[in-house]
Amino acid sequence: MQPSSFRGTVAPLSRTSSAPPADPPPRPAGGVWRGLLSRLVTVVALALAAALVGPAPTAQAAVGLTKVTDFGANPGQLNMYVYRPTSLPANPAVVFALHGCSQNAQMYADNSGLPELADRHGFLVVFAETTFSNHMNKCFNWYQTTDIRRGQGEAASIRQMAAHAVSAYGADAGRTYVTGLSAGGAMTSVMLAMYPDVFQAGAVVAGLPYGCASDVTAALKCMAPGVNLTPDQWAKRVRDANPSWSGPWPRVAIWHGDNDPTVVPLNADELRDQWTALHGLSQKPTRTSVIGPNSTRHEEYAAADDSVAVEVNRVPNIGHATPVDPGSGPQQCGSTGTVNFQASICSSHWIAQFFGLDDSDPGREGLPAPTGLAPTGITDTTVDLSWDAVEGAEGYTVHRDGAPIGTADSTSYTDTGLAPGSSHTYAVAARDADGKPGRLSSTVTARTTGATATCWTATNYAHVQAGRATTSGGYTYAKGSQQNMGLYNMFVSHTLKESPAGHFTIADGTCN
Known part of the structure; x- marks a missing residue:
């Protein structure tokens, strides 16, 4: 997720052909320093891109996509690609998929597993794609004010794609969803914040909260080491950017690898804080469990009617990537054929389930749900x-x-x-x-009963990184018991006792 965009800074990458107004003639020394600074920023950005993205992957073309060129005015100059399953019901749901930096629509389609899920469950997938002319590293501009406000830039282009999906493909406007990785995950936050009237739910994979940054320096800080605000502060950034919205906010699923060095796992907590606050919910999970073959930690934050408004999925032992699980099993999907797709759990399967697109769809026709379980x-x-x-x-x-x-x-x-x-x-x-x-x-x-207690002694920072604790408002809380462990940093240490699995309590000097 390389944040540096340079749009409006380096003329060749600007969308408009008109040059910015010339500055007054500088003194020679100042002009030299400005030129050197411009070159230095470009070099740093390119070096960062090489370090975080890695070598260019080999392109695949396994999934057939249809390019759409007439979906609207397209102020953000994005590309639109559609995957339409052979068997598509009338008025299908539609999922928008936003790729990560250095990727493209085809790469995301070939590896994310979303087309496989579309074939299984009968929904449409729209892959939005940015280009080198928008960003030198092909990142969505998740922090540029001109791209992340309602009616402007890239956000407006994706909104126009949603309208086109309804008019041209008969998609159900009441079942429109969005997901994305990294910069695409951060842009997913943008779409949910700016167009809650369009997207009913979203899934942010290795992404960031809305409004975390408005320039390159701030964006780098958001990515690592992260920015820790209170839930109310995060919610205010969304409300201030979309003051006219008074309706319900979309449901949000958050996915993050616990070894992510690029967009640190703290961002999963900050995303949770932002969206639980918008929904008026506590930052303490209603339910916790483990899912998938790798024991991903799954936290649910339920509304008054017990529906899950926000969920957090903390994926163990992966870095900055979309989690996939290649295979043909009912919970498997995706491919590891390129960078930023790592074998673990099929996140797209669980995301489709969160959206209600598989057999667990609470709104589908059929017998009513059993009660009293x-x-x-x-x-x-x-x-x-x-x-x-x-x-x-x-x-x-x-x-x-x-x-x-x-x-x-x-x-x-x-x-x-x-x-x-x-x-x-x-x-x-x-x-x-x-x-x-x-x-x-x-x-x-x-x-189940019968577990033997396991004890862990580490700094609060290490406990959070290992998934034994969470952080909110600058403090650390033991998972399960929600006991306050003090400040979130590497200078405060505690012993945590795990019993039963996934439930931790402070046991300093007493764990046995």
């Missing part, structure tokens, strides 16, 4: 579940951690073979006589 018995390796019957149901499908794991003919189910001390999130859907699943129930989280 609760754990009725727990051992070291099993969880017993029960729920209320649904009229007309011929059976039920049980979901664990976002994926179906079995069926039940009655209103009870026993999940077996679990690890001691592990936490799992369950939901249930009723099936009709044709086997079609209905709406998914609210989730419930259960932890």
